[in-house]
Amino acid sequence: MATILEESGFNPDADLKVVGTNPVKHDGLDKVLGRAKFGADAYLPGMLYGKILRSPHAHAIIKSIDTSKAEALPGVKAVITSADFPEIPQGTGWGDMSRNTIAREKALFDGHPVAAVAATSEQVAKRACKLVEVEYEVLPHVIDVEDAMAEGAPILHDYMRTKGDENALDVPTNVCEKMVSKLGDVAVGFEAADCVVEHEFDSKPMHQGYIEPQGCIADYSEDGLVEVWTCTQAPFVYRDRLSAVLKIDAAKINVQQSELGGGFGGKTGFYAEPLAIILSKKASAPVKMTLTRAEVFRGTGPVSGTKSRIKMGCTKDGKITAAEADLYFQTGPYTGSMYFNAPNAMFTRYELENVYIEAYEVVSNRPKVNSFRAPCVPQIVFGVEGIIDEMAKKVGMDPIDFRLKNAAKEGHTTIYGDTWGPVGFIETLEAAKETDHYKTPVKDGEGRGISCGFWFNRGGETSSTMTLAPDGTVTIATGTADVAGSRISIAMMAAEELGISVDKVRVRMADTNSLGFNRVTAGSRTTFSVGMVVVDNARKCITELCRRAANIWGVAEEEVVYEDGQVKPASSNVGDFEPMSVGEITSKTTMTNGAIVSSSSMNVTGAGPGFGVNIVDLKVDEGTGRVDVLRWTVVQDAGKAIHPVQVEGQLQGAAIQGMGWALNEEYIYTDEGKLDNPGFLDYRMPVASDAPMVDCKIVEIPNPKHPFGLRGVGEVPVVPTMAAVGNAITDAIGIRPTSLPMSPPKLLKLIEERDAG
């Protein structure tokens, strides 16, 4: 199987006509007219409404569930508990996923689903949930990592032993995994340092904060076929996980993704879908389920809160000699935080010889974490880039020059073993130095922060089909979800390769019955990977168009060429034929062996790493601890921006998400282990009046493995955000905050401590 286009065809001097322009996205019109259909916007005949009963306890044994009163309520068509699901052994991946969907032996967090109801209206379903009688034996709970690791801590799973720790005792623990990463010898590295900086940092979980709560409809037909309509970043992954958890053949499940009202990683794993399917089966009717905002906060994945200790050393001329870290990640009640991204990415972008990192993943009585742009990395880079800032100051270097001095370049071998091709970190740093923002002196009373970040960028399994209609227009079916506008970029790449107008191309998000497997939209893989298969589609169609034209003209295939959307004779010797456009050829497919269609499936490799720099100016009100962010510039290497305005949107959105995480957003728990702020009023995301305009500078150091040179752009820009804000606050108040979020009470305390001397 192909993993990459053998000849990417990348040409740095190509005369691109479509790529690099900014056409209006095709899905935009329905969205401004209110016609786009999101997860909650579908309705089926005979549809019922499902509601979930959730645990009010952070940790409790479920002793019994009596559903009889709920079932007796008029209008109730089905009530389900874990007994309606296949029992899969605990401590396995599918067993965890099944139990995260609906609690079996124990409820493990406030908001853990324990039962669900389908009824003729939402109101009846809600009333029925209140009639389900659950007998709990409440257990001591544990919320934070340190407490979960302490001796005598309440244990979530008796079976759990620490993976990857050879010294671990054979006794139950809350530590799921340990990972050690090393390069060289840090003792030697710190010995060589003239300046050593070490801090402890911590961060709280933030929620992905998509504005669309999860919404789905499941229809389990009488012959055992399952149709699911849902807002997802991962239709194929949902299908296969539903198949495994519900023990239904994958071929009997069809998942159709709706328009997605934001995901950011949070819609890579399912919540209500399996419940809706089992309710539909039991009620013999389609079941619609939409989560409330409180349910989204209590029951769906936030990101990992963390504790860390980071130590770095450098020489007096600014060369980093050693870096060391201990990292602890909350994962919620089950493993799966992707904590390993942090050791792999936290220092990656610098040329380091001596590194030692111990990373731990820890369970506690919180909702299971889910992905968020660059999972587990930004909250750790907050510490790393803070320490780098401090080292630069101590040795008297400009913060960008300090980073340039240590920047990794082409040929660098990373801590996870990859050796890089062309990368643009140095060019990104240099471009940041040249911005108007950086050249403008910091205003009196303000602080400025610089930070940078790296993300791997991914490829992965990707399938698409291209169909040429008789009128010469082009339909592409792809199954890698569009989470923020990738369809237009995909259409543009296809149009460029075919030499036709982008108006003649439409990209459709296919259901899982119509296409080969597509991995989740994650890892900044979508435009990169789908671009790869779509160019392959286009090339196959071009070969076929040439064959058909040659056939019509009665000449050999080698005697025709494809140029600018037309097939032409390769030379005047071939014959006097008028060039034929795509439409002219496709209008004659009845005579030439039927429709022109191509299919492409690859496990795409060749993604190029991405780098970004943030420059942030802000003001701290020393009387209240409130921060006003006044200016923000993002500089990032996109390889090649297919649709530059869309790329800017990614950078700007990430900046303001990072601003929220840096300054306000956090999960707050009561002493009883209940989430205390499950709503937008108390969980404070940035609003328009909090944010500045965000200036963007896109650097383009092409990735030659992609036909148009692109790199993923969606995750890099959130990586440096919190460190940039933290460094700017440090610059403003003269003292470094080490705890996220850097909310007014915390900053006020730092200011008071500073003033008390």
Place this chain on the structure above:
Amino acid sequence: MAKAHVTTTINGDEYEFLCEPQQSLVDVLRNELRLSGTKEGCSTGDCGACSVMMDGRLVCSCLVLAVEAEGKEVETIEGMGTADDLHPLQKRFLEINGLQCGICTPGILVAAKALLEENDNPTESEIRYWLAGNLCRCTGYDKVIRSVQAAAEDMRKG
């Protein structure tokens, strides 16, 4: 529980519906009348995705009871423009990419229209404070604000 009978005008058309007394306007718009362009993001008046106009006033339709719509004029995103006759805001949001996923877009468009009807030359700061009740998680607001500014200019020019 007896349902209430409500007669109201939505986007210029007369509608009649039955609803439970505690049902919100957004619930009825979406789930009874199937006008699903209005979105429900929080049900507590914090996200603005359900913004509609009621008798010329910008409201969160999740905080309005459906029975309160009796005799009122309601305007939703469905009444704002058509593909052939887009409102300047809709046109500019498309051109400037003032939307990414699009879930907050109907609410933002309705709210921004209310602003421009009250003030045809708002400052950036006035736009930001007016739209502070409309959460967007994708765009970072930059292109939202620029789209509103551009539409305001279009409308001033007529």
